[in-house]
Amino acid sequence: MALKIVDRCVNCHACQMVCPTGSIRKGKNDAHFLINQDTCTECVGSYDEPQCSSICPIECAIEFSDGSPVNPFGSLTGLPLDKAPLV
Numbered sequence: 001m002a003l004k005i006v007d008r009c010v011n012c013h014a015c016q017m018v019c020p021t022g023s024i025r026k027g028k029n030d031a032h033f034l035i036n037q038d039t040c041t042e043c044v045g046s047y048d049e050p051q052c053s054s055i056c057p058i059e060c061a062i063e064f065s066d067g068s069p070v071n072p073f074g075s076l077t078g079l080p081l082d083k084a085p086l087v
């Protein structure tokens, strides 16, 4: 049970500062940030919702283990899905 950061991450550092388990680190060679799959608890027992995705400003940058985005397109901007940027 762990969240995953994908390549839409813009390396803003915000999630790293709020993770209660210290599970987020910067990727090597300026790659996007990464979540330690062994220590991420999805914040269960610490907070009602994952703190990394709560503070992340980029839609679809963090995914559940099944690959679905925690913050899907439109969830932060309010834009309708047909206005979502192509990735």
Ligand code: SF4
Pocket (backbone or CB within 6 Å): 002, 003, 018, 019, 020, 021, 022, 023, 024, 035, 039, 040, 041, 042, 043, 050, 051, 052, 053
């Ligand atoms: S879900 Fe919680 S424990 Fe997991 S990386 Fe995000 S902030 Fe850290």
Ligand code: SF4
Pocket (backbone or CB within 6 Å): 005, 008, 009, 010, 011, 012, 013, 014, 015, 016, 033, 052, 055, 056, 057, 058, 061, 062
């Ligand atoms: S808050 Fe979002 S954009 Fe910023 S480093 Fe974390 S995953 Fe990347």
